[in-house]
Amino acid sequence: MxxxxxxxxxxxxxxxxxxxxxxxxxxxxxxxxxxxxxxxxxxxxxxxxxxxxxxxxxxxxxxxxxxxxxxxxxxxxxxxxxxxxxxxxxxxxxxxxxxxxxxxxxxxxxxxxxxxxxxxxxxxxxxxxxxxxxxxxxxxxxxxxxxxxxxxxxxxxxLPLDEFAFQPMAGPYLLFLGRMMPEKRPDLAIEIARRSGLPLKIAAKVHPGERDYFRERIDPLLRRSTAFTEYLGEVGGLARRQLIANARALLLPIEWDEPFGMVMIEAMACGTPVIAFRRGAVPELLEDGVSGLIVDNVDEAIQAVGRVVDIERGACRREFERRFxxxxxxxxxxxxxxxxxxxxxxxxxxxxxxxxxxxxxxxxxxxxx
Known part of the structure; x- marks a missing residue:
């Protein structure tokens, strides 16, 4: 063809x-x-x-x-x-x-x-x-x-089967990955990590149209939370794959109807569970309790951080292989x-x-x- x-x-x-x-x-x-x-x-x-x-x-x-x-x-x-x-x-x-x-x-x-x-x-x-x-x-x-x-x-x-390597051992940090935009709520990711007592790594691109948002809303939060939050900027290649694979969980506190969310299936491929708000395609892609935990607000997300150790990382990978x-x-x-x-x-x-x-x-x- x-x-x-x-x-x-x-x-x-x-x-x-x-x-x-x-x-x-x-x-x-x-x-x-x-x-x-x-x-x-x-x-x-x-x-x-x-x-x-x-x-x-x-x-x-x-x-x-x-x-x-x-x-x-x-x-x-x-x-x-x-x-x-x-x-x-x-x-x-x-x-x-x-x-x-x-x-x-x-x-x-x-x-x-x-x-x-x-x-x-x-x-x-x-x-x-x-x-x-x-x-x-x-x-x-x-x-x-x-x-x-x-x-x-x-x-x-x-994704190709070999694009992301399965990591059976959970790392010590939470991860926010994607684009630095208001609808994706990186500020809520910072709050969830702070109140959970776990370090947070943020790897996010700042587009020209979102520079004011980053400067006025997110940068001050990052400056106040340097003890537990690490902002990495935009990350690609092997470093990006390792960042996803070694996270304890991926945070997706979205407040918009995201039509898919590619990073969710990338996390699944690594065996990394996803903690995501119940918006857009999240309930369609995540199997609650199998490949992640679906929540409705920050308080529930904080509780989910404590429960994420119960998610079997091998089950996340198998869900990826079956569907994505x-x-x-x-x-x-x-x-x-x-x-x-x-x-x-x-x-x-x-x-x-x-x-x-x-x-x-x-x-x-x-x-x-």
């Missing part, structure tokens, strides 16, 4: 550290290539892949100090995909829905995985306007605000690809175009035809 994977350009594929969507795109792309499919990845030039890479910008946009308007780069990416579309059987989009207006005009099947939170007032009119565009949710919780979209299924994210592998995720997507291709294709051209050219892509050179 000829498949295009269209990644957001904010981070490389895979990302250095933060970037759940780009990480998922990488896992899916590499698994598809390993299974013998002809895969082309449209992403930033600093991406690493076994697929054919069509680079759109020199590096992830969030790591390029000269970039101000990220939409201009995503529009160029879309133009490249449109020009190459007759080569593919399926084009799989993972970014913002800029392509919706063109999706039904492309000479191939399209699929869009929506990775963010969906809002009825914003996304509702979009999905009604483009009611035939096939979309996939990453959790049942994510699709609840807009049940009328053209849902093709729900595909939970997955990259192989299972790829199986699910291939089933949807096949379903899309099996539908009536009268008047729909078959993939006949030339192979997309990667040389000169950054300069906007025309693709070979």
């Amino acid at each position: 000829r498949i295009a994977q269209i990644a957001p350009l904010y981070e490389s594929v895979p990302p250095f550290a933060y970037g759940a969507t780009e990480r998922v795109v990488s896992y899916l792309t590499e698994e598809l290539v390993a299974r013998g499919h002809d895969v082309t990845l449209y992403a930033s030039a600093d991406s690493t892949t076994a697929a054919r890479l069509v680079p759109i910008c020199p590096r992830g946009l969030w790591r390029d100090a000269q970039v101000w308007d990220t939409q201009t780069h995503h529009l160029r990416q879309l133009a490249r995909v449109i020009r190459d579309a007759d080569y593919f059987d399926v084009v799989h989009f993972h970014g913002e829905p800029l392509h919706f207006a063109w999706a039904e005009r492309l000479p191939c099947r399209t699929l869009t995985t929506l990775h963010g939170r969906l809002l009825p007032h914003d996304h509702g009119p979009l999905f009604r306007e483009f009611a035939r565009v096939p979309v996939v949710s990453i959790s049942a919780s994510q699709r609840q605000p807009v049940p009328w979209a053209n849902w093709q299924g729900t595909v939970h994210h997955g 592998t990259a192989a299972r995720m790829t199986d699910d997507y291939l089933t949807i690809y096949d379903t899309l291709l099996a539908r009536d294709t009268s008047g729909q051209p078959q993939a006949t175009g030339s192979q997309p050219t990667t040389v000169g892509s950054l300069a906007g050179a025309p693709l070979a035809r």
Whole structure:
């Protein structure tokens, strides 16, 4: 099958550290290539892949100090995909829905995985306007605000089996990992750790739009709690994997309807239990008492810290292997690809175009035809 994977350009594929969507795109792309499919990845030039890479910008946009308007780069990416579309059987989009207006005009099947939170007032009119565009949710919780979209299924994210090593022994610290934003409540993680009497490690990226929040709300808390809280900044690679594996528990005191929460399944893969608030996809992903503990407030979270020693770390790993592998995720997507291709294709051209050219892509050179 000829498949295009269209990644957001904010981070490389895979990302250095933060970037759940780009990480998922990488896992899916590499698994598809390993299974013998002809895969082309449209992403930033600093991406690493076994697929054919069509680079759109020199590096992830969030790591390029000269970039101000990220939409201009995503529009160029879309133009490249449109020009190459007759080569593919399926084009799989993972970014913002800029392509919706063109999706039904492309000479191939399209699929869009929506990775963010969906809002009825914003996304509702979009999905009604483009009611035939096939979309996939990453959790049942994510699709609840807009049940009328053209849902093709729900595909939970997955990780390669060997991406995170199982750690049978719990470490001494609690962990907050992700993005430094108000909805994820790093301040509550600090309070939970302080009142539990356990050290806390915080590894979190501060985006430009959240610098004021960090400076005004979080940095003062960190300065007052240096005895038990260690702020590590953004952490990637082996250090990130070890940080998750050696934690006693991952804290996820979210106060928004998070559509998935990649870090939860990363923790499960390591055998690290998760203590999470009952919001968004948390009850869908965590098996309470098996892979973590689901709570409703700070007081319950503090009690859960005392009970987390009763969670068997081996059970966390087995839950990951049963539900959240990259192989299972790829199986699910291939089933949807096949379903899309099996539908009536009268008047729909078959993939006949030339192979997309990667040389000169950054300069906007025309693709070979």
